[in-house]
Amino acid sequence: MSIPEKHLILKNPIFYGFLSFLLVLVITQFIAYQKYQLDQKTDQQEIEQRVSNLKVDLQNVLGQSFNATQTLAFIVDQYGIPENFDSVAHLLLNSNKAVDALELVNAKGIITHVYPLKNNDVIGLNILDDPDNKFGAITTLERKDYYTAGPIYLRQGGSGIIGRRPLYKNEAFNGFVAAVVRLSTVVNAVKLDSIGKSDFSYELVKINSDNSEETFYVSKNIYKDGITTLPLTTSQGEWKLYVYSNKTESYATAILFSILGFLLASVCGLLSWFLMRQPSKLNRLVDEKTAMLKESQERYKMLIEEASDGIFLSDFKGNVLDANPFAIQMFEYSKQELLNKNLADLTLKDESLKLPRTYKRILEGKTLRTESKLLKKDGTVFYAEVSAKKLSNSTILSIVRDISQRKQLELIAQENLVKFSKAYNNQFVGMVIKDQHKKFVDANSYFLNLIEYTLEEIKGKTIQELNLFDIEKTEQVNSEYNAFINTDRINKIELDFKSKSGKTLHLITSVEPYEYLGEKFSLCIYIDQTDSKNANLAIAASEKRYKQFTERISDAYVSFDANWNFMDINAKAAKVVGMDAKEMIGKNLWEEFPTFKNSEAYAIFIGAMTRQVYTHFEQYHENVDRWVENHLYPSSNGLSVFFRDITHRKKADEEKQRLISVIENSPGFIGLATLDGKPLFLNDAGKKLMNLPKDNDLKNGTIYDFFQDDYKNIIENEHLPTIKEKGIWTGEVPLKNFKTKIPTPLEFSGFLIKDEKTNKPIAMGAIGFDLTERKKTQKEILALQSKMDAAIRIGKIGYWDFDMESEVFICSPLMYDIYDLEQDAVIDIPLLESLIHPDDLDMHRKNVRQILKEKTTHAFTYRIIIKDGSIKHLMVEIEVERDANNRAINIRGTILDITKQKEADFEILKLQNRMNAAIRIGNIGYWHWDMSGDIVEWSNEMYAIHEIDPSTKMTVDLVRKTIYHEDLHLMDNILSSKPGDKHHSPNIYRSKLKNNTFKYFLASSEVVFDDSGNPIIYRGTAMDITKNVLAEEALKESQEKFAKAFENKFIGMLILDEEEIVIEANATVCNILNVSKEDLINKKIMDSGIVFLNEHYTKKRNNTIIQLQEKGKVSNEEFKITLKNGQEKTVLVSKEYLKIKDQTRVLVTINDDTKRKETAEILASQFNELQKTNSELDSFVYSASHELRAPLSSVLGLIQLIKMEGVDPKLYQHIDMMEVSIERLDSFIKDIIEYSRNKHKNIELEPINFSTLIEQSIESFWYLENTKKIKIDIDIHDKVQFVSDSKRVSVLLNNFISNAIKYHDLNKESPFIKIHVKTSEKEATLVIKDNGVGIEDVVINRIFEMFYRVSSKVMGSGIGLFIVKEVITKLKGTLDVTSKIGEGSTFTITIPNESGKL
DSSP, X not given: OOHHHHHHHHTOHHHHHHHHHHXXXXXXXXXXXXXXXXXXXXXXXXXXXXHHHHXXXXXXXXXXXXXXHHHHHHHHHHXXXXXXXXXXXXHHHHHOTTOOEEEEEOTTSBEEEEESOXXXXXXXXXXXXXXXXXHHHHHHHHHTSOEEEEEEEOTTSSEEXXXXXXXXXXXXXXXXXXXXXXXXXXXXXXXXXXXXXXXXXXXXXXXXXXXXXXXXXEOTTOOOTTOOEEEEEOSSSSXXXXXXXXXXXXXXXXXXXXXXXXXXXXXXXXXXXXXXXXHHXXXXXXXHHHHHHHHHHHHHHHHHHHOSSEEEEEOTTOBEEEEOHHHHHHHTOOHHHHHTOBGGGGBOHHHHTTHHHHXXXXXXXXXXXXXXXXXXXXXXXXXXXXXXXXXXXXXXXXXXXXXHHHHHHHHHHHHHHHHHHHXXXXXXXXXXXXXXXXXXXXXXXXXXXXXXXOHHHHTTOOHHHHTOSOHHHHTSTTSHHHHHHHOSOEEEEEEEEEOTTOOEEEEEEEEEXXXXXXXXXEEEEEEEOHHHHHXXXXXXXXXXXXXXXXXXXXXXXXXXXXXXXXXXXXXXXXXXXXXXXXXXXXXXXXXXXXXXXXXXXXXXXXXXXXXXXXXXXXXXXXXXXXXXXXXXXXXXXXXXXXXXXXXXXXXXXXHHHHHHXXXXXXXXXXXXXXXXXXXXXXXXXXXXXXXXXXXXXXXXXXXXXXXXXXXXXXXXXXXXXXXXXXXXXXXXXEEOOTTTOOOEXXXXXXXXXXXXXXXXXXXXXXEEEEOHHHHHHHHHHHHHHXXXXXXXXXXXXXXXXXXXXXXXXXXXXXXXXXXXXXXXXXXXXXXXXXXXXXXXHHHHHHHHHHHHHHTOOEEEEEEXXXXXXXEEEEEEEEEEEEOTTSOEEEEXXXXXXXXXXXXXXXXXXXXXXXXXXXXHHTTEEEEEEETTSSBEEEOHHHHHHTTOOTTOOOBHHHHHHHSOGGGHHHHHHHHTOOTTOOOOOSEEEEEEOTTSOEEXXXXXXXXXXXXXXXXXXXXXXXXXXXXXXXXXXXXXXXXXXXXXXXXXXXXXXXXXXXXXOEEEEOHHHHHHHTOOHHXXXXXXXXXXXXXXXXXXXXXXXXXHHHHHHHHSEEEEEEEEEEETTSOEEEEEEEEEEEEETTEEEEEEEEEEOHHHHHHHHHHHHHHHHHHHHHHHHHHHHHHHHHHHHHHHHHHHHHHHHHHHHOOOHHHHHHHHHHHHHHXXXXXXXXXXXXXXXXXXXXXXXXXXXXXXXXXXXXXXXXTSTTGGGSEEEEEEEOOSOOEEEHHXXXXXXXXXXXXXXXXXXXXXSSOXXXXXXXXXXXXXXXXXXXXXXOOOTTTTTTTTSTTOOSOTTSOOOSOHHHHHHHHHHHTTOEEEEEEETTTEEEEEEEEEOOGGGO
16 A cells, blocks of 8 residues: 555544544443443342341350350359249340240250240150250260250241250269250341342251251242352351342343443544544634634733732643732742742642642632632741632633731631630639520530529520529519619629529629620629628628617718618718608618609619629719718628718818819919929929929929029029019010920019918919910921922922013023023024924914913923933913003913823823722722712622622612611711811721621722812722621620630639740639739749649649640649648649640639538538438348348248138138238338338439330239239330330339229229330330229329328228339429229329430
8 A cells, every 4th residue: 555545544534433433432341341340249249248247146146045054054053953943034035035945954854944834845855865856965965065956846846946055063964954046036136037128038957967958947039040149157056047149130231331332432433523524624713712812811911910919820730830920929939930830839738738639629620719828938928818710721720819817817716716615614603695685695514504404495595584583583673683684784793593403592693795796795604602692691790780880980871771771870870861760760762862863873872782892972962052972882781871071171172173273274384482482383284394204393492493504593683583573574484394405485474472461472473385386487487488489499390481572582590401401592482393292383382372362371281302302291381461452562481391290190091900900800899970860880890799780770779778777877978078078988888688697898989079069979999808807806706705704703714835934814813822913924833932732732733734735634623722821722723725826825724612622521521421321221221121021921921821721710811811911011111122222222224125024013913802804905115215224114113003903993894904105215105094993183192192092991001102203203204193083093104215325
């Protein structure tokens, strides 16, 4: 074949179509084959998994057989064959549910005991002779150990397996212990019998001695031909279980994949053939796309260059291909350095490890938006928001925005939240957060434990709804409870609370309000002060002694109780107020003096009681023109008031104050001195003028010290003599400035002060005013002229006159510099026009003619070309001087070089374009409202950030609806401003979205006014700052929370650095350690001698340091400390690490546990004594019950023997009565034992089988009279596992069932007892219903009393239902009774399900 023919084939579309078809076909067929192999492997794994599960289940069944035989063998070996074999076997079968029967075989091989006997009647069978049992028994003897025989056919019917263990006595064979497991039990236990529902079938076979297999169980519909099988051999016994997979092998998926592959290959071949036929079309499309790409790249490059964010182009390996100027500035590299970098070089090591996954997501076409830590050239780390997207198959566009400031706010907020969380979740003080409606939002565990409620129970409820204190007290207007309910901020009050169980708690509480996201909340702090309450009662006793003291004092004294009723009034107070002290005792202050309630003193009195702080104030009584000084001393029981009349002193003070006020508020210098020049007084203005030091005592100097040293002689020899002679002197003096040493010019007036009566001079006075500003103004006026002259020179303004006759310009020197001419050049019109730019010459001539014609002053600009060829921009202003005939006689004007201004204008245009790009890229919206219309123009960015459809036409009303109504005043204030008014800008306003969340915007705006001062345009910009605002609010809230929690009044808190040096401490810890805050800060507590520890607690402290380092936390470690003053205290110390501004700190909480510890030790001692007493009581009850019941049992046995021998009928009747009495006594003793056990024994949780308990209970009462005549229906629904105390539940059932039997109605044909049980995840409900004699309504509430019996005709102790009630209370259950005489009774019991605690 020739070369041209080869090229022809390569260009043939059919060749490429066939090649594509062949390649795709091979790939798809390979995938189909792999799919078939995977399905086969999955089926085999399912069979192996099922076999593994079956093996575990079978071994469990065989293990139960082994356990039962081992236990029974141990009992027989140790104690012999038990007389109560059935009871022992019953217990073993209950523990091993898979075992169907237990047998005992003697040394001869004969079965002597079987339980249960029903369906297992094989007693007397010799297993050594029986063909089915012989092999297994002999094998067990040979092995001398446990052996499982079977499957075999059982003599009692059916088939199963038997596990035997040989018994030995004195090393001689003594028989077997055997456990029987029926084959049906095995099938159910391992869930083999799942016909039609399982993917597997099973066959159980026995392996005979000749290796033949005998089938004992096989699933229905089993198909063995061609099915995968796997044998399973048990570890004990010769039998096998075969497992067969019921899944038929299906080739449908593989065939389907194969057909689809063929179709896909065909489509690919046809598509390749079709595409290769159109090369010219493809080339044309490529050219068009290339041109579009080039144009797009140019636009994109311009966008990148103007963007205010860092923008990168990189390949998929992270190599930087291009970067805009802002990116270069952001990372502080040169552009060449940055282009040689990989993105991983600009990222922290931890962040760079994520880049491969990031590239993978971008390759999938996803847009990435994330926050990362990036590195600058100098190694500085900053936070950035990164957005990235794939531009093409080789390029990624990344936009980087510096968010360091916002991230810092978020980190600080997070740190403060951690601080608050640790303080909030302390174990010493209750902390609660409530909403504005006083409803619980959150509470810490300490508070919840205190009131005995869970968080779910109190959440969304108020204190009134929970009945935490007496609601009636809140209705008292002046009570602490009323203040607590109705006041937002409470410093400290004491309240009596009630816990859920009714326990009275005396709590100290404080309330601090705060706001978050526009909603009001309050932080409440509670501490248990019940013990302190008792101490306060003792204090009240001392008030009686205090009363005697009040009668002896000179001040008026009155005391009130907590409800503002008069408690005590001394004689002085009664006289001042004019009242009878005895009549006023017990009366209410506000009712007796209603006008006093409306005075300002009312709030002060209430405030003193509320805050519990000493208060002093003075009050003016206008109606009697009297001033009274009051001293208020509040306590928890009321208020003591000491007051006195200070009217005379007050009026004297007022006169003096008015004079001082005039002098002190005077802006000038005012002074007083003795006649010999000793200063007596100087007002504040005078001291300020001289900058007189605070420690300067006027009385230690003379008036000469107020003036410059070189001026003292003039004062002494000229001014003072003039004043003494003429009485006054006025002039300018240099006042000394003690700070600057620069004299202050003072307009001064000195004068004599004379006695009013003798008219003799007694002192000198002086008044002066600062002349500094006046002199400064004079200097400024003088300097203004020289500045104006310099303005022309400095501003480079040239001026000229045009001589109309000579047509020559007379110019200032600067004109020559502007036009770049020699100073001796003659400037005329031809020369000027030769310099003007050709493009501006016609315009220049036209402007000159227009000025001459219109007779006006005119300004315009034009360009000139100077010597070096450069262009200058000039602005000329021309004025024409005219004669009486209005003809121009002179033209003059000014020239200003505005070249730089023009260049700046061009630069501004360029910057404007860049600004528009920044607005577009940075999502800065702008608006423009022409106030002559109603339409407001919005940019696209405004629509985007406000989440409004861009097609929406924005009117003024719609804009106002967009702004949150509470922020509209910001816009209204700006719109109502006048020209020259200053208004706050930028402003932050909010917009409420459809989902009821807020967005925050930073807006800068201005109003444009016309010449008349009317607003015509309102315009501005807006930027979305929601993230920053939310971060600041979160920071503020967390700071407030931490500050309130840290500065609490109940827990001592310290913050230590890594060296255990104290860097912060609250007031509480200072009180606990009896030191000031200054004694703690910047010191180590143990090294400073503030606290001392003995050797034991020093070691414990070292251990807590190690524990803190290992676990990061130390909780409530108890220490006994000795303070500096020798006082000993017990404290609980907790430590935990904090991160504050990237530095590790330790938060230490210290709780003074001294009083609680002392109380706890007393209680512990009492508790030990009580436990000892209870233990002795229990021992006595058990001992006494045993000693009593043993002889009673013997007597009952003797009575039975007497009855069997036959006695006289009369004697038989007496014996029968004796038997009933003894049985009643025995029952009573039994009830007493059960009551004692219930009272002192702990609850033991275990799963409960109600069927077993009920059956056992019924079986235990078979001996009761007429039991067999009563129909007992049992309905149990216990699919949900129920966990509780089995023994206590058994006591409940025994009592209810025995009572139902005892109190049945003999006259009814069909007496019945119905027992219904239903379990759920929450509880178990037991209903015991009978149609017995019933209970009267009047006594139904007494049946649970101790020793109460409904009828004396029925045997009983009267303590059974009392025990029932105690048991139900112990289990936290409920009990309900309904009954009618003659119809019967129904008892409904609910018991909580404790499955979650098992």
